Amino acid sequence: MPLNRDVLWYKDAIVYQVHVRTFHDSNGDGIGDFQGLEGKLDYLEQLGINTIWLMPFFPSPLRDDGYDIADYNAVHPSYGTLEDFRKFLGAAHDRGIRVIIELVSNHTSDQHPWFQESRSSQDNPRRDWYVWSDTDTRYKGARIIFLDTETSNWAWDPISKSFYWHRFFSHQPDLNYDNPAVREQMWNVMKFWLEMGVDAFRLDAIPYLVEREGTNCENLPETHDVLKELRRKLDEHFPGRMLLAEANQWPADLRPYFGDGDEFHMAFHFPLMPRMFMGLKLEDRKPITEILQQTPEIPPSCQWSLFLRNHDELTLEMVTDMERDYMYDMYAGNKTMRLNLGIRRRLAPLLENDRRRIELMNVMLMSLPGTPIIYYGDEIGMGDNINLGDRNGVRTPMQWNGGWNGGFSAAAPERLYAPLIEDPVYGYPAVNVLRQKASEHSLLNWMQSIITVRKSTAVFGRGSIEFLYPANHRILAYVRRLDNEVVLVVNNLSSSAQAVELDLRRYKGNILIEMFGRNIFPRVGDLPYLLTMGPYQFYWFRLRRI
Amino acid sequence: MAEESYLTDDFLRQLMNVGEVDILIGLPTHNNAKTVGSIVHTIQSGILRGFPRERAVIINADGGSRDGTPELVTGVSIDDMRPASNLHTLRTLHSISTKYASNARSASGAAFRTILAAAELLRPKACVVMSPESANIQPEWLSMLLGPIYRDGFDLVTPTYRRHKFEGLLITNLLYPMTRALYGLRIREAYSPEFGFSGRLGSQFLGQNVWNDETEGAGVELRFTLAAIAGKYRICQSFLGDKDRIERHAVDLVPALRQTAGALFSALEPDFPVWSIVTGSQPASTTGPDHEVLLEPLRVSRKRLREMFLAGIGELESVFQSILSPSTLAELQSIAHLDEEGFRYPAELWVRTVYEFAASYQKSVISRDHIIQALAPLFRGRMFTFLTENRNASAGEVEKNIEDLCLEFESLKPYLLQLWKSRE
Numbered sequence: 001m002p003l004n005r006d007v008l009w010y011k012d013a014i015v016y017q018v019h020v021r022t023f024h025d026s027n028g029d030g031i032g033d034f035q036g037l038e039g040k041l042d043y044l045e046q047l048g049i050n051t052i053w054l055m056p057f058f059p060s061p062l063r064d065d066g067y068d069i070a071d072y073n074a075v076h077p078s079y080g081t082l083e084d085f086r087k088f089l090g091a092a093h094d095r096g097i098r099v100i101i102e103l104v105s106n107h108t109s110d111q112h113p114w115f116q117e118s119r120s121s122q123d124n125p126r127r128d129w130y131v132w133s134d135t136d137t138r139y140k141g142a143r144i145i146f147l148d149t150e151t152s153n154w155a156w157d158p159i160s161k162s163f164y165w166h167r168f169f170s171h172q173p174d175l176n177y178d179n180p181a182v183r184e185q186m187w188n189v190m191k192f193w194l195e196m197g198v199d200a201f202r203l204d205a206i207p208y209l210v211e212r213e214g215t216n217c218e219n220l221p222e223t224h225d226v227l228k229e230l231r232r233k234l235d236e237h238f239p240g241r242m243l244l245a246e247a248n249q250w251p252a253d254l255r256p257y258f259g260d261g262d263e264f265h266m267a268f269h270f271p272l273m274p275r276m277f278m279g280l281k282l283e284d285r286k287p288i289t290e291i292l293q294q295t296p297e298i299p300p301s302c303q304w305s306l307f308l309r310n311h312d313e314l315t316l317e318m319v320t321d322m323e324r325d326y327m328y329d330m331y332a333g334n335k336t337m338r339l340n341l342g343i344r345r346r347l348a349p350l351l352e353n354d355r356r357r358i359e360l361m362n363v364m365l366m367s368l369p370g371t372p373i374i375y376y377g378d379e380i381g382m383g384d385n386i387n388l389g390d391r392n393g394v395r396t397p398m399q400w401n402g403g404w405n406g407g408f409s410a411a412a413p414e415r416l417y418a419p420l421i422e423d424p425v426y427g428y429p430a431v432n433v434l435r436q437k438a439s440e441h442s443l444l445n446w447m448q449s450i451i452t453v454r455k456s457t458a459v460f461g462r463g464s465i466e467f468l469y470p471a472n473h474r475i476l477a478y479v480r481r482l483d484n485e486v487v488l489v490v491n492n493l494s495s496s497a498q499a500v501e502l503d504l505r506r507y508k509g510n511i512l513i514e515m516f517g518r519n520i521f522p523r524v525g526d527l528p529y530l531l532t533m534g535p536y537q538f539y540w541f542r543l544r545r546i
Numbered sequence: 547m548a549e550e551s552y553l554t555d556d557f558l559r560q561l562m563n564v565g566e567v568d569i570l571i572g573l574p575t576h577n578n579a580k581t582v583g584s585i586v587h588t589i590q591s592g593i594l595r596g597f598p599r600e601r602a603v604i605i606n607a608d609g610g611s612r613d614g615t616p617e618l619v620t621g622v623s624i625d626d627m628r629p630a631s632n633l634h635t636l637r638t639l640h641s642i643s644t645k646y647a648s649n650a651r652s653a654s655g656a657a658f659r660t661i662l663a664a665a666e667l668l669r670p671k672a673c674v675v676m677s678p679e680s681a682n683i684q685p686e687w688l689s690m691l692l693g694p695i696y697r698d699g700f701d702l703v704t705p706t707y708r709r710h711k712f713e714g715l716l717i718t719n720l721l722y723p724m725t726r727a728l729y730g731l732r733i734r735e736a737y738s739p740e741f742g743f744s745g746r747l748g749s750q751f752l753g754q755n756v757w758n759d760e761t762e763g764a765g766v767e768l769r770f771t772l773a774a775i776a777g778k779y780r781i782c783q784s785f786l787g788d789k790d791r792i793e794r795h796a797v798d799l800v801p802a803l804r805q806t807a808g809a810l811f812s813a814l815e816p817d818f819p820v821w822s823i824v825t826g827s828q829p830a831s832t833t834g835p836d837h838e839v840l841l842e843p844l845r846v847s848r849k850r851l852r853e854m855f856l857a858g859i860g861e862l863e864s865v866f867q868s869i870l871s872p873s874t875l876a877e878l879q880s881i882a883h884l885d886e887e888g889f890r891y892p893a894e895l896w897v898r899t900v901y902e903f904a905a906s907y908q909k910s911v912i913s914r915d916h917i918i919q920a921l922a923p924l925f926r927g928r929m930f931t932f933l934t935e936n937r938n939a940s941a942g943e944v945e946k947n948i949e950d951l952c953l954e955f956e957s958l959k960p961y962l963l964q965l966w967k968s969r970e
Contacts, residue, residue, distance in 0.1 A: 282637050
């Protein structure tokens with residue numbers, strides 16, 4: 001299947017997030033690689049996704065799972081070669097699957113040659129590629145992000161005998177974007193991959209690119225200038241490619257990253273995700289409708305990116321203290337599940353392996369405005385291992401079958417980069433692709449089905465949204481509309497059966513057609529439209545005037 | 547179960563949309579537009595501070611207000627107070643309103659019945675009824691009245707207040723001592739516009755036959771307290787602080803007597819198996835002091851009280867002959883001849899009077915409502931004496947006098963039992 005040439009392709013994308021290390025090991029060394037990933041493209045094509053987002057696969061000391069890059073223009077030898085990547089990219093494109101890669105632009109590893117040069121002497125030409133200071137008292141307004149491990153945003157470098165700035169781990173020095181040479185070099189990195197055919201970049205940690213005294217060093221105008229410059233070059237040289245912003249901010253603070261359609265094409269909607277979990281636990285639509293009401297309009301060419309879980313902790317930075325306490329109590333009773341300001345768990349364990357709730361969360365993911373991202377393994381309900389440190393518990397090997405190493409690798413189990421999940425509920429003998437493919441009613445087959453329905457109309461990716469506010473607050477209902485295409489979504493957030501009356505008078509005369517079974521429901525009249533819904537049930541109705 | 551006719555279809559629809567809740571706040575109203583908006587704000591604030599995670603609903607049972615009271619209740623949004631209080635609600639906070647049957651003789655009874663019926667359907671763990679006129683209501687009241695139920699498993703929480711020594715004389719001279727003597731539990735405010743209760747107590751009381759007797763639910767809040775004591779539910783008291791000053795305006799005594807003495811007398815027959823075997827009394831579990839007394843100077847016209855007592859003795863002799871024993875009536879007529887300086891209505895005579903009224907109420911020697919009306923002038927005579935005796939009394943002395951009266955009620959309880967048995 002050739003790639004769709006629509007420049008707004010990202011609006012119709014179903015993204016699958018995967019770390020090459022975790023997916024499939026082709027050479028038996030216990031670590032996933034590009035040849036292994038390429039070998040599983042048929043699976044992803046069958047699932048229905050049309051975009052892959054790869055976590056960092058570059059040479060790195062791997063002290064932050066690859067987000068500490070030591071060479072931007074190569075592939076980590078554990079994952080293969082540049083040629084392996086090229087082959088994988090071509091094979092993905094042959095299947096109509098685009099590829100997003102990471103551009104960790106804010107910082108490098110302290111092992112990167114740039115930093116090694118920079119620290120080597122005050123006179124080195126690359127000295128100003130990083131942010132140095134004689135004191136650790138500058139930029140006091142900047143918060144510390146990794147509260148569990150860092151006590152300052154400055155670290156002492158014994159070699160150059162000065163402090164360097166880092167917003168994340170101290171082994172990740174921040175690049176100095178006030179230096180034009182850094183900006184030019186980062187564009188060169190992008191060009192390298194774009195010329196190879198990469199379709200998009202996820203730009204990591206972008207609010208922190210520039211520092212200014214007297215500010216919190218986030219979302220500064222100078223940062224936007226840097227990003228606009230990159231976007232201008234991208235459009236000029238590589239039209240149709242896309243930039244995705246990772247900025248864990250409130251919607252109003254995120255909005256400037258779209259600019260006038262001249263900065264990012266997409267940005268993650270971080271505050272929505274925890275509120276979906278909150279709404280489900282509270283059995284109340286309020287957290288969800290409230291945050292979406294606060295979400296500003298974005299330029300027509302732009303798109304929100306939605307997710308339920310990812311490789312990081314379920315971040316609770318963008319919630320109030322009261323909401324955070326509630327989320328911790330409800331979803332992370334065991335304190336070892338908590339990390340920084342978040343919860344390091346996968347989707348299925350978070351939802352107590354309740355198939356109905358897992359489905360409902362995916363239904364909302366697929367039908368709220370934005371492009372959905374599925375985290376690898378969540379399509380089969382994989383579990384996590386909270387005994388592994390940091391966020392490694394949600395980065396365990398993909399579970400392909402119930403055989404040796406879950407079909408992930410032929411290596412001896414002790415050589416695997418991380419142990420497989422082996423508990424009786426989520427372990428690979430119970431939860432794996434092979435088993436679920438064989439079961440008609442498996443989560444995997446259900447995910448395939450909902451992706452198919454989602455892709456049957458552009459309304460979910462491109463349409464407007466209008467919330468209905470039925471008096472029953474357990475019901476989250478909205479109408480998605482694109483030109484003459486109208487879809488009604490009704491979600492029961494409650495664990496019990498509910499009746500709901502919807503005010504559909506403006507759609508009087510329309511017939512409701514349920515989109516999964518294509519069954520016809522009664523025509524809309526003057527009276528409130530009554531639906532009865534089972535626990536966690538949902539409906540997608542296409543409204544047709546026939 | 548609630549009778550089908552008691553809930554309108556519209557109210558049922560609203561309840562359906564609210565669904566099961568953890569906390570239910572009942573707010574009976576009738577033309578309370580001046581105060582109800584701020585009271586709902588305070589209630590919402592109390593919910594957010596004390597029960598931020600719980601599913602809560604405010605049920606407004608309105609008696610057909612023409613001043614926009616229901617609209618004010620349902621229109622108050624928690625968002626209105628966010629800038630000032632920095633409060634944020636996790637959940638949808640429901641405020642719904644319904645009109646209760648306006649033909650009921652007792653508005654508070656009809657309103658309370660509506661609230662109980664809503665609770666029956668919404669299955670809250672803890673409920674509270676709040677007065678729409680409590681000018682000094684505080685957000686903490688919610689926690690004080692609901693907390694012991696929600697968190698500690700009590701079934702009824704009655705309030706205690708800081709009152710002026712001359713406030714609440716019907717309570718201190720009749721309701722508290724008689725309730726205590728008969729039911730054996732020292733509940734200071736058995737009849738209050740604010741109280742908390744468990745869902746199971748509400749459900750049990752809704753099914754009792756108190757709604758269709760001749761009182762038509764008058765003083766039903768008192769009957770509720772008595773039912774909780776009689777049913778051996780877990781009861782405690784919470785100290786709320788100052789009693790609302792708005793209620794200092796003159797209350798029409800006869801309706802007040804209907805709701806207190808009338809309700810209490812009505813309960814005695816069904817509760818006879820309970821109270822007839824109780825001797826003495828026990829203190830109730832209490833959070834904070836069980837009362838506090840204010841002593842600030844307060845101008846009270848005693849002269850008028852005595853005049854009304856004398857008028858009653860003169861005009862209602864034939865009624866009293868039906869109610870009172872000859873000796874009690876003779877003593878009352880005797881004190882009526884005392885001059886103002888020497889006038890005293892002694893505690894022992896007052897207790898005997900009340901007990902004889904209670905027994906006559908049961909016998910229905912005349913219309914029960916006439917019996918209650920006939921008690922009014924006598925109570926005024928007792929008020930005169932209480933005010934006189936406590937004019938210069940300290941808080942401790944006032945409390946001792948009330949305690950002495952309570953003990954009088956307890957010691958004369960056999961006399962009531964004797965009257966009761968003679969009826970049989």
